[in-house]
Amino acid sequence: MPFTDLSIATSATMLPIQEIADKAGIPRKALELYGNFKAKIDVSSLPPATKNGKVVLVTAISPTPAGEGKSTVTVGLADAFNQLKESVIVALREPSLGPVMGMKGGATGGGFAQVLPMEDINLHFTGDIHAITTANNALSAFIDNHLHQGNELNLDPRRIAWKRVLDMNDRALRQITIGLGGPLQGVPRQDGFDITVASEIMAVLCLATSLEDLKEKLAQMVIAYTYDKEPVTVRQLGVEGALTMLLKDAFKPNLVQTIEGTPAIIHGGPFANIAHGCNSLMATNTARRLADIVVTEAGFGADLGAEKFMHIKSRKGNFHPDAVVIVATVRALKMHGGVAKNELTHPNADAVRRGMTNLAKHVDTVRQFGIEPVIALNRFMTDQEDEMHAIMEWAQENGVKIALTNVWEQGGKGGLELAKLVQQELMKPTEFKLLYDETDSVEEKLRVIVQQVYGGAGVQLTDNAKRKLNELKKYGWDALPICMAKTQYSLSDQPSLLGRPEGFTITIRDIIPKLGAGFLVCLTGDIMTMPGLPKQPAALKMDIDAAGNAVGLF
Incomplete structure (x- = not known):
């Protein structure tokens, strides 16, 4: 029987979450347990910060259906640092049920480089995304109730900017009509649904630095325009306190572990092609105060995830990456070189060389921010020696550090070469710079x-x-x-x-x-804030056995 991510995850032996907390320097009083293997971190109960750990950002080339394995490399790199006896925490985003049930899959890594408990994290986890859904839709209810109860703020029902959300891909809800059925049922108007991870509340939660900051950011959100076309905010509606109350537990970062027992903080999950695509500032800053090295990721390629990490998250958090890893695969580079997905197993070094132009641009982008990237060549079993040699040769000719990684099969051991190259970069001073000022037009x-x-x-x-x-x-x-x-x-x-x-x-x-x-x-382009399901959703392969264990979850 072939290994799957799920079979590997369920066969792993997890440590009690209190032991992971001890390893990370988190006192027991700061833990709020969600069973034996998950916990919330009460950041206010942590000891005063004595360090600001260095940040390693993992990004990738432009993704393809062939797969790049960015989350897998992120987890494997953290485990490699752990094997090198470094003080390390990996900080990741929470998966959305839409992609899990749809096509993209989960966000817990893969093979022997996973965070656990994989099934819980990929499904309901600690309920953070549900809390965001509730807060978002509570705001929608407050808006429609305000219209129904006399509309003191003079809201124009045709110019309500706030949409309802659902943590699922459901194209049928993109455009809806509400309030039908007569005067007792509210004010009829057009509305629609976004996916929860596209909600501004998700972005707000991920960029807030305290509960007070969260409340203030919620108050500033624009929800509608008046008949005079003037903006109306949550503050004018007066419900920012209620929304903050609904989010108070979701605002606390979540502590879990990798297969190798490396502490992992998973929190927040805005889409990278719709929003800014990074885990929360609370999670990253908590990891930085606890560990010497924080390995984190940004969504998709460097053009989307890394650019937004730099210009939005780093700017808001007043820090920057100390090293950047760009994940690439032979398979994906062949697709960028013109090879169809069903022909990727055929050797084609020339296509790899053609596809290298995509990797070259992402290297160029990271360098523009003043950081010298390290390439992680994520190895697949079908990769040929001459194909890998073509990539290695390009890297050498262009002065780019590169390491073969095999963390899916070997865990942290398969990322040791990469970790050692990143260690070298972390010892060097960086000349980080943003590419534009906020005050630019x-x-x-x-x-x-x-x-x-x-x-x-x-x-x-x-x-x-x-x-x-x-x-x-x-x-x-x-x-x-x-x-x-x-x-x-x-x-x-x-x-x-x-x-x-x-x-x-x-x-x-x-x-x-x-x-x-x-x-x-x-x-x-045609970017949708409420994606649809594919013809053959991943959910068709999912089930549970008689004991209630997940089946077919990747």
Whole structure:
């Protein structure tokens, strides 16, 4: 019987979470137990901070259906540091049920480089995402009740900016009509659902640094516009206190462990192609005060996840990565070189060389931030020696450090070479720099991202986006970082343009202010804030056995 992520995870022996807490330096009084192997961390009960651990950011090339294994490498790298006797914690995002039941899968790593308990984390975990769903939809209920009870704030039902959410891919809910059935049922209006991880409340929770900060950020969220087209915030509705109360437990980071017993903090999970795609500041900062090295990841490729990590999370958190790892695979590079998915097992070193242009751009992007990246070549069984040699040769010619990793099969042992190269980078001073200032114009910030990060020619705004931009400037909201909502599959806004496309123009079709989160979402292409399920959802393979154990969960 072949190994699966689930079979490996369920056969692993977990340590009581109190032992993991002891290893991380977390006192028992700071633990709120969720069974034997999960706990919330009461950060207010931690001892005073005496260190600020160095941050290792794991990113990747532009993802393909062939798989890159970014989360797997992230976990395996942390386990490798643990084997090298480093004080280390891995900090990850929480999985969303939409992708778990759909196509993408979970977010707990894979093989022998996983965080545990894998089934719990990939399903309901400690209920954080459900709490965000509840808070979001409570706000929707407050808005509609305000309309029903006299509309003192003069809200225009046609201009309600706040949507309901659900932690599931459900295209049928993208556009709905509510309030039907007569005067007693509320005010009829058009509405819609986003997926929970696209909610601004998720972004707010992940960028807040205290409960007080969380409450203030919630109060700043724009929920609607009046008949006079003036913005209305949560503060004007007066429910920020209630929303904070609903989120008080979800705001606490979650402690779990890897298969090898490395402490892992998993908290928050905004989508990377819709939102900023990083785990919470609370989780990262908690890990930094407890460990010498924090291994964390950003969503998708460096054009999306790493760029937003730098310009949004690092800026808000007043820290920056001390080292960056870019994950690549032979299989994915072959796809970027023009090979179809069903032909990836056929040796093709020339296609690998063609696909190297994508990796080269991500290396260039990280270097622009003043950090010298290390490439993790995540090995698959079907990889050929000449294919791997082509990548190694390119790295040597371009002065890029690279390490073969095999953490899926070997756990931390398979990441030791990578960990040692990253150790060398952590010993060097960095000259970190952001690529734009918040005070730059929106047009300039977009130009920088498109030209310097994506390698495109320029930016084009639709008439709708231009109108939104004028509104932003009118209200003084333009001095915020940009959060690009873009396809993850291409450096451009066209998913089919693989490799390193050139001369393309990015089209901005809408600009949505997220004042609570503190950024502007710029929508490109056909990005959906409520994804749909594929024809054959992963859920079709899922079940439980007679003992209640999960079956078919990857």
